[in-house]
Amino acid sequence: MAFYINNKEFESQEEFSKFGRGCATKTPSPIEILRVDEEIAANKSKRRLFSKISIEVRFHHITYGGRGLIAKSQRVKQIELLNLAFSGANLTFKYSESTVHYIDNYGWYYMGHGSAAEREAKSKLGSDSKKCLNFYTGGLVSGLLGWATFPFDLAGDPVLDGVVVLDESLPNGSAAPYNLGMTGVHEVGHWLGLYHTFQGGCSGIGDHVHDTPAHIEANYGEPEIGIPHNACIAGEFAPINNYMNYVDDAWMKELTDAQVSRVKEQIMMYRTGLLNT
Ligand SMILES: [Zn+2]
Structure with a gap:
């Protein structure tokens, strides 16, 4: 059955999932992945530990006439979802209506992703990327739901730092079944250093956390519980409810302990500006 999302038609939802579920976050190169792992291992003793962090979110809503207008209730709900998802890492997200930006620019x-328009918009709108989360919304190129930058990209390119999310994917948007705000949570997961649970497939160390069973490719839709789906090892089950998989928003509800640890490590190594707030 044809599947239609953000002005683009796919053969099926499976095809959309193979296309990347609209997540354009780049897959880091093997060299980059190795560098990050080595840096974190080498700096374990120097890290500034934290118990709790409050992260300020700055919303930048790019609009085109009447399109892209986001209601306060949608922002409030999006923040609630982030707090729920990352509470295990002792992160609290907050925002103030006084910092919400609306910018009309076709x-x-x-x-x-990676366009001149992205760099231009972020140069003009983004601020204090070392201390807060810049959260951009817009209509985006057709077929996309969003993308993010990784913590280890911040030092080299602070202007591009942040998450970009399809406006209609926010809670109460129209991008069903991706309109419960989980694209925002998924992209913030990348922004905090998490990879897709299926990264690397069945080879190597996959997504670099040990407690998400490796699976060959992304899961999509609302996969049935108690079935291995495409887990690599017999007896294991693909993490079908994980925020970093490609399932429908209604199915996203989990982070594992090792993902939570990874988020903390990434903050202590690459997002130390958040520790001072
Ligand atoms: Zn993603």
Whole structure:
């Protein structure tokens, strides 16, 4: 059955999932992955530990006429979902209505990942990327739901730091079945250093956390519980409810302990500006 999302038609939802579920976050290169692992291992003793962190979110809503307008209730709900998802890492997200930006710009509204429009918009709108989370919304290139930058990209390119999310994917948006706000949570997961649970498939160390069973490819839709789906090892089950898989928003509800540990390590190594707030 044809599947239609953000102005693009796919053969089926499975095809959309193979296309990347609209997540354009880049897969880091093997060299980059190795560098990050080595840096974290080498700096274990120097880390500034933290118990709790409060992260300020700055919303930048790019609009095009009447499109892209986000209601206060949607922001409030999106923040609630982030707090629920990352509570295990002792992170609290907060925002103030006084910092919410609306910008009407056709060229930026339909921006794509890695585009000149993205860099231009972020240069003009983003602020204090070392101390807060810049959260951009817009219509984006058709077929996309969002993307994020990783913690280890911050030092080299602070301007691009943040998450970009399809406006209609926010809670109460129209991008069903991706309109419960989980694209925002998934992209913030990348922003905090998490990889897709299926990264690397069945080879190597996959997503670099030990307690998400490796699986060959992304799961999509609302996969049935108690079935291995495409887990690599007999007796294991693909993490079908994980925020970093590609399932429908209604199915996303878990982070594992090792993902939580990874988030903390990434903050202590690459997002130390958050520790001072
Ligand atoms: Zn992703």
